[in-house]
Structures are given as C-alpha cells and as structure tokens.
Amino acid sequence: MVVIYYFLALFLWLFGAIFLLILSLKQKYKISIPARFFLYKNPSFKPARVHFHACSFGEIRALKPLFDEFDDKAISVITKTGFDEAIKICENVRFLPFEIFLPFWLKKSKILVIFEAELWLMLVFMAKFKGAKVILVNARISDRSYKRYLKFSFFYKRIFKYIDTVYVQSEIDKSRLEKLGANNIIVSGNIKSANTPSPTKIYEKPNGRLVVLASTHKGEEKLLLDGLELAESDRLVVAPRHPERFDEVAEILLNFSKINNYEFAKFSKSGNFKTKITLLDTLGELVNLYAISDVVVLGGSFVPGVGGHNPVEIAVFNNALISGEYIHNQKALYALVSNVYFAKFNEISSLLKNDLKKCKVTHKADLKMIINEIGKA
Known part of the structure; x- marks a missing residue:
C-alpha cells in the first residue's frame, strides 16, 4: 500500500505543481x-x-x-x-x-x-x-x-x-x-493545559477596564463590533488571528472609531494600549496582553468553520472569558476551564454591563509519562 500511496502522491504533485507555484505568490x-x-x-x-x-x-x-x-x-x-x-x-x-x-x-x-x-x-x-x-x-x-x-x-x-x-x-x-x-x-490529558505561558514583556495597564477581542477571524470583527457598547473608561484591543489580515482589520477598526468618535492606534506604532481602540498588529504579544486584560472575548468561536481556540492561555491569567458557541475543535480544553460565558455576538454588550466572574483552569495534564518515554528512546 505504501508504494501505491507514494506514486499516487507523486502523480498529484506533478498534476498540481503549477497551481502550487501560483498559490505561492500569495504573501x-x-x-x-x-x-x-x-x-x-x-x-x-x-x-x-x-x-x-x-x-x-x-x-x-x-x-x-x-x-x-x-x-x-x-x-x-x-x-x-x-x-x-x-x-x-x-x-x-x-x-x-x-x-x-x-x-x-x-x-x-x-x-x-x-x-x-x-x-x-x-x-x-x-x-x-x-x-x-x-x-x-x-x-x-x-x-x-x-x-x-x-x-x-x-x-x-x-x-x-x-x-x-x-x-x-x-x-x-x-x-x-x-x-x-x-x-x-x-x-x-490535553498538553495545552500543562503549558502555562508567561509574559515576555510587562506593559502598563491603562486606566479602566481592558477588553480584548482575541484571535478573531474573517467576519468576526464586524459581527462583534456591530452595536458594541463600551463604557467610558473601557479600552478595546482587537487581535486578529492571522497577520495577513492586519490591514483589513485596521480599516474595520478605523471606521468603527470614526463612527463612535473614538481614538484609534496600531500597537506597532504606539507600543501601548492607552487609546480607546487599539489593533494588536504584532505577533507574539497576545500573552503579554492577557496578563493585563480584564475581559477576553475569544474569537474563532462566533462564526462556523473555525471551531474555537485555546481558552487555557486566558484562564491562567484569571480574566473574565466570553466565548461563542462554535467550539467543536476545543471542547476538551473548554472542559478544563470554569466560569466561561458562552454568548452570541449580539449579547456581548449586555454581558459587559455585568460584573463577570474570572475564569480558572481546573485540571492540568501530566507530561511526566511522555517525557519519560521520549527520554528512554
């Protein structure tokens, strides 16, 4: 079977090589x-x-x-x-x-x-x-x-x-x-529950409540921002999942800020989260942001097709956590986190008016067996 599989893969590569070359032109x-x-x-x-x-x-x-x-x-x-x-x-x-x-x-x-x-x-x-x-x-x-x-x-x-x-x-x-x-x-258990990330930088927390739309996907930013009501002291940070969407999301946030008369900045330019609306357009900073956040709205869960993202990374910092209902790829991880608020996109504003409980990690995986097996090989 392996030989047949190899030649089938070779045929597919020969057939698709030109399409792969064209696709490689994308950033x-x-x-x-x-x-x-x-x-x-x-x-x-x-x-x-x-x-x-x-x-x-x-x-x-x-x-x-x-x-x-x-x-x-x-x-x-x-x-x-x-x-x-x-x-x-x-x-x-x-x-x-x-x-x-x-x-x-x-x-x-x-x-x-x-x-x-x-x-x-x-x-x-x-x-x-x-x-x-x-x-x-x-x-x-x-x-x-x-x-x-x-x-x-x-x-x-x-x-x-x-x-x-x-x-x-x-x-x-x-x-x-x-x-x-x-x-x-x-x-x-789930290895992701054993990984407790630590901040690589310590940023000054802005005055008021810091709300984060984290790991958002195409279509989610508009859904979550439509009708979103922020308190006067709130600061909102939006962190798209994929860096190639930074420019697209910047336009969305710029329009949202103009409509609501909010100050907007890109983190890559400002280096802080003091403006009313900030786009996190730098990779590797999300954990640092979780460390100073109050409420995290976790993306990848408000539109079908993605299946959610890892809630444990947020729970280790004891933030309030709001999630959509499309979490089929992350059910095992969500089962390890307490006090998650599940909501539809148009229910976020209502939740933000409440005093939300902080989420916590309730169980962690034990990596000793895996480490021992690797070490003995």
Missing part, C-alpha cells in the same frame, strides 16, 4: 509552499535524537514544555507562523516537505514525536524504516471530524501500524482511535 504561502513542495531553501535536518513535528504557531506554543526538556532535537512544521515560533526555540527547524520527498529528505532519529492530527503516512513509515520509535501526543478526534475519519479507516489503520504509542486527550478520543486501529493508547 501567506510565499515561503512555506516553495519550501514544502519544491524544497526551496529547505535542506534536511542536522542529525538529532528527537524529531518533533507539529503544524503551526499554536501547536508549537503548546509543545514548548516538551521542547524544553530535550537539547538534541529537531522541529518540523507546516506553516510560516509555526516556523517563526519554532526557530525561537532551536536552530534545527525545517518545513516538513510533501510526502514524495521524505524518503531521501528525512534524517534518522531515535524517536519521532507527532502532535495531534499530523498523520502523514510517509512520515511515520520512513521514520520506522530508519529505525525510530514513533509516538503521537495530544491526539484527539472532534465530534465533527469523526465520521470523516471513519470513512477512511482503512487508511488510518495503515498509519497507526507504524505508531508505537498514542497519548490521547480523553477517554472518548481513546475509544474513537481504537476504532481507527490505534494501539497502546494512554489517556494523558
């Missing part, structure tokens, strides 16, 4: 696509005992407690934001190439550690072929995607044949992965 993909699909400026790793693989920025942040335990490591990623975050942790960082390149690109390691749903057949097969142990950590299958996984269970059973240990977030995930062919499954 979002101009580095990641050439690196992954054409190996442009993406040589093999330097040899390392532990190879970690995760997808993007959020996953790299979540794995940091594991990264910090091991010096002899390599990290592969999928996205540019993931790469930028990983390179802060170690120099041995690469984009994971498309499947057809892995047989000659992948370096031998003692253990391959895959995060969540990064299930690439050629990656696990070649890692085993080169003598590595393979473990999957923080594995989960959402309610929404479970049926899709079942339709291709024959494929996932082949993948799990090459995975030695699977650490899952919950008993439900364990049951679902067993049906997909996973073996040696251990319920270890």
Whole structure:
C-alpha cells in the first residue's frame, strides 16, 4: 500500500505543481509552499535524537514544555507562523516537505514525536524504516471530524501500524482511535493545559477596564463590533488571528472609531494600549496582553468553520472569558476551564454591563509519562 500511496502522491504533485507555484505568490504561502513542495531553501535536518513535528504557531506554543526538556532535537512544521515560533526555540527547524520527498529528505532519529492530527503516512513509515520509535501526543478526534475519519479507516489503520504509542486527550478520543486501529493508547490529558505561558514583556495597564477581542477571524470583527457598547473608561484591543489580515482589520477598526468618535492606534506604532481602540498588529504579544486584560472575548468561536481556540492561555491569567458557541475543535480544553460565558455576538454588550466572574483552569495534564518515554528512546 505504501508504494501505491507514494506514486499516487507523486502523480498529484506533478498534476498540481503549477497551481502550487501560483498559490505561492500569495504573501501567506510565499515561503512555506516553495519550501514544502519544491524544497526551496529547505535542506534536511542536522542529525538529532528527537524529531518533533507539529503544524503551526499554536501547536508549537503548546509543545514548548516538551521542547524544553530535550537539547538534541529537531522541529518540523507546516506553516510560516509555526516556523517563526519554532526557530525561537532551536536552530534545527525545517518545513516538513510533501510526502514524495521524505524518503531521501528525512534524517534518522531515535524517536519521532507527532502532535495531534499530523498523520502523514510517509512520515511515520520512513521514520520506522530508519529505525525510530514513533509516538503521537495530544491526539484527539472532534465530534465533527469523526465520521470523516471513519470513512477512511482503512487508511488510518495503515498509519497507526507504524505508531508505537498514542497519548490521547480523553477517554472518548481513546475509544474513537481504537476504532481507527490505534494501539497502546494512554489517556494523558490535553498538553495545552500543562503549558502555562508567561509574559515576555510587562506593559502598563491603562486606566479602566481592558477588553480584548482575541484571535478573531474573517467576519468576526464586524459581527462583534456591530452595536458594541463600551463604557467610558473601557479600552478595546482587537487581535486578529492571522497577520495577513492586519490591514483589513485596521480599516474595520478605523471606521468603527470614526463612527463612535473614538481614538484609534496600531500597537506597532504606539507600543501601548492607552487609546480607546487599539489593533494588536504584532505577533507574539497576545500573552503579554492577557496578563493585563480584564475581559477576553475569544474569537474563532462566533462564526462556523473555525471551531474555537485555546481558552487555557486566558484562564491562567484569571480574566473574565466570553466565548461563542462554535467550539467543536476545543471542547476538551473548554472542559478544563470554569466560569466561561458562552454568548452570541449580539449579547456581548449586555454581558459587559455585568460584573463577570474570572475564569480558572481546573485540571492540568501530566507530561511526566511522555517525557519519560521520549527520554528512554
């Protein structure tokens, strides 16, 4: 099956190469696509005992407690934001190439550690072929995607044949992965609950209440700002999830500020949150903002299709937390946080008029088992 899969992947690459080149002209993909699909400026790793693989920025942040335990490591990623975050942790960082390149690109390691749903057949097969142990950590299958996984269970059973240990977030995930062919499954909780981020900078908290619209996606800013009523002493900060949307969101906030006669500034220019409306247009500052915030409205949850974002990063700072109802990808994490206010976009103003309880993390994952297994490999 692996040989058939490889040639199918090769055919798809040959067929889609021209489209990938066109797509790489977009700012979002101009580095990641050439690196992954054409190996442009993406040589093999330097040899390392532990190879970690995760997808993007959020996953790299979540794995940091594991990264910090091991010096002899390599990290592969999928996205540019993931790469930028990983390179802060170690120099041995690469984009994971498309499947057809892995047989000659992948370096031998003692253990391959895959995060969540990064299930690439050629990656696990070649890692085993080169003598590595393979473990999957923080594995989960959402309610929404479970049926899709079942339709291709024959494929996932082949993948799990090459995975030695699977650490899952919950008993439900364990049951679902067993049906997909996973073996040696251990319920270890959600790694993201064990990662308690610390501020990298301490900013002066502005007078009054600081309200944050965090990790917002396309369409959410207009929904959340429409009819939003701020108290006279409130300060509002909007932090879009994706940096390529900074200019788009700046226009939205500028119009909102003009209509309401509010002062508006970009954080990249002001360096503070003292104006009535601020756009957080700098990466890596959201945790610093959470540290001085009073209320966080967590995006990715007010429009269908995203599935929510990590509420634990907010709860460790004991802010009041307001979320939308579309959290299907983050249910396990939300279950670990108390005092979350779930609301529709047009209910935010009403909630802000109340004295909201602070959210808290109620349970944290124990990483000792995973750290021990990696260390023994």
